[in-house]
Structures are given as C-alpha cells and as structure tokens.
Amino acid sequence: MATAFKHTEDEAIEAARSVAYSMPIEDIDMTDSSRFFDNTHWAFFERLRKEAPVHYCANGRFGPFWSVTRYKDIMAVDTNHAVFSSDAHLGGITAKDQDDDFILPMFIAMDQPKHDVQRKAVSPIVAPANLAVLEVLIRERAQKIFDDLPINEPFDWVDRVSIELTTQMLATLFDFPWEDRRMLTHWSDVATTDVSSPDVNMTRDEQRATAIECLVYFTGLWNERVNAPPAGDLVSMLAHSPATRDMQPMEYLGNLLLLIVGGNDTTRNSITGGLLFLNENPAEYQKLRDNPALIETMVPEIIRYQTPLAHMRRTALQDTILGGQHIKKGDRVVMWYVSGNRDETEIENADDFIIDRARPRQHLSFGFGIHRCVGNRLAEMQLKIVWEEILKRWPMIEVLEPPVRVQSAFVKGYERMMVRIPG
C-alpha cells in the first residue's frame, strides 16, 4: 500500500528534475507555489545548491530576490541580524512583501531593540516550568482524540488529528473559549493564504476582514484579562507585562497572528508529515516499533524532513557580499530552509528519513539567531506526546493515498491525508 502511492509522486518528481536541469538557471523562481503543491521543488533546489548557491532571480513572482540554498550560507544570513533585517516596513519575513497599508507589527518582523523587548515578554509561556504544566494537559487531550478515532475505516488524519490537536493546544495557550477554538485554525489559515495566487479564491479584502475579526475577538479577551489578576495564559501575559501592555491594536493583532500561525500549522504539518514519512520508510517504522525510545531523536528528524516553513526572508540593510555575490542595500534575500535541510555537504544522507541520527537537531526548520523559533521545545513536546500515545495504541497506521499538499512556497504542509488504523 505505502509503496504504491509513493511511486506516483516519484514520476512527477523525476519529470521535474529534467526541467530543473535543462532550463536557464536565471529563470528559476522558487516562489512558484505550484512546485510545492505537487512536491516537485527538490531538483530545482538541488541545482541551485550546486551551481548558484546565492542566486538572483530578476523576475520573481513577487519581484526580484536572492535565493540562499546552502545550510552554511543560510546560517550566516540568519545570524547576521545587523545586516539582514526582518523589519515589516521593509517587506517582512516572507518572500512576498507585506502590504504597505496593512502592516502587521509582529516581533518576528522587527529588528533590535524592539524585537528583543517583545520576544522576552512572550517567551515565559514556553519556559520549562510552564512546559511541564502544558505537557499534562496536552497528553490528556491527545489521549481523548486518539481514543475517539475510528478503527478499520478511512479518515482524514489532517482534520481529525493534526488540526484538532494543535488547535486544542493553541486554545490552551491562550485560554481561548473552548467551543470557539476552530476559529483559531480559521484565522491562521486565512492569515497565511496567498491571495495573489490565481488559484486561490479569497480576496485581499476578505483576508483583511478576517484579520480584523480576529483582533476584535481577542480585544474582548484582553479587556477581560487586563482587569483580572495576572494568569498563565498568553493573553494575560501580554495584557500585564510592562513590555506589551501598551501595545497598539495592530501590534497586538500582529503578535497574536504570529503566535497563532507560528504555533499552529507548523506543528500541525509536522504531525501529518511524521506519519507520512514512516509509511514511506517502513524500515524506520519498524525501528520505531522495536524501540520507542527513538521517539526522542525521531521528533527533530520529522521537523527537519518536513521543514514546515519552507523559507524565511530578510532585507539587506547595506551592500554586502554573500557566497561571492554582491547583494545591494534593499535587496530581498530568501533563506530556503527546505533546501538547507537537504544539504548533503552539511547533513549526511540528507535526503533520507533516519530516526536515530547522532545530531538530529542539526536542522534549519526553527531558524537560528535571535529570531529562532521561541516555541521550538513546545513543538517537540507535542510531537513526542503524539508518538508516545500512538505507539501505546497501534503498531501501524496506514496512509492510504498521496496527501493533498498546501499550495504555498511558505507554509509547507498538508490539506488532507486519508489513513486507516487496522483493527
């Protein structure tokens, strides 16, 4: 079963390889989301790593930009925040610029010193003491979700497990009204939709209206919590911390969306990805069954292999040289985490899914430097719990057909994946 569906994807991937290596290299534009939809981007990145590791695309979908595709070069950009800015006013952290008249100020899209002040206000929620409390709640919720799954009948893993679990986790973090929690998923999905794509049905106005709806709802929660004693949820922290209690509404919205998106579909897509990779690599699945302690090293490997955010973007604050190329002040520089994570010169057998690597956290999926994902240990903890609970219950969950992927060069994920639990 598992090998049959992989074969279909393999053909498309190989066909793309001939295109990747025969087309003029200057025409390669990896912001083309269709290559992510059909999972055929691999050979393009491979060619760029080999032949043009710092590559200028003059006619990108969203304008001209540089692609950085090797692990070491990505690390060099990520850690050089003095030269490579994340500022929303220069375009922000995605290949596509943030709209000028609807800039969402989030700390991921700020430079020092403001970034540091805001991040410090938020990071206590994922500090070790809090993680230990969250673990209990997350496990309880995971157990309930798994206990309710159908046996011997096809269902959509994305909807029943990946979305449900991470939505519940997010609702817990915000102490969000439980019965409305699917609104968090909705807001996250809308916030990351590429409304400029001809294949997408949403308008810019619809996207903005949804963002405002999110702000209105959370403003209600803020008003409740600011007048109550400080509590351990994220809204209360933001409302009480001196660093953030005087935030403007758009800044509050920006930080909320950051936490909803950053804490939501990334983990969701790793939960789906892990099951897919084990099905594609039955020997690894067997290794896991034989030794569940391997969950510890499997989790970061899943995150590497999935690379839930395919890229992060910066803007050069001054002329600089990278990989022998002359980057000009104002140039857009895109770090392709999805490519760096498969860089053979840095990671041995990079294209293989191996659940017991010696240094499994050697990957770019969380980024590095001052913007490194603040929730990284929380993400890992969720995945650990998911796999512990799965292995307690079932030796095998079958993926029935190739998943439907998200059409985005930013969010690398799954819309649907049909599975069955044999019983």
Add this chain to the structure above:
Amino acid sequence: MPRVTFVEPNGTKHQVEVATGYSVMEGALNNSIRGIDGDCGGNCACGTCHVYVAAEWRERTGVQSGMEHDMLEFAEGVREDSRLCCQIEMSDALDGLVVHIADSQH
C-alpha cells in the same frame, strides 16, 4: 589533555577530557553530558549550551561576545556568570575548568 567538570543542577559531577581547540559544548556533546543541547552546532545561534562558569574560572574564560549576549537575552535563569559554552575554547590554561549546567535549555 585538559579536563572539564560539568555539574548538573542536582549537583552530580562529570569530569571529562576535552582536547585543546574544542569548545566546552563540543566536549559535552562528545561525552554525552545531559543538559547541554548545542542545537546550532557551535555557531552562537541557539542559546542551548547555557552554563554558569564557576567563580574562580570567570577571569580565565573571558567575557561574553556581543552575539552571545544577544542570544542569552532569551535564555532562562541568566546571571552574571552565564556563558554559552560553545564560545569557550579549551586550552591547557583552562585545565580543571568547572561549569554548572543551566536548569534547562530552549
């Protein structure tokens, strides 16, 4: 070969040899010392090799770099004697170094 003693939060000590030129973090990873993660591989880019340098060693180990300071801003339990131990390079002058591992890394 110079030696480093890693002290866990609960007081347990581990003394290991770390060759000159290797960072204290690499010494920890190569000797499977729990509590030091070193996710970024020594690039001063993740903050997960946080230690406290024992008082008598502080002068000899030197001070935090700018980047180290920036990364430590987001670590937990940061104190004056905090260092990211991927930035401490072993030498004979540091033979006998003692570092205390932070409660957690993230």
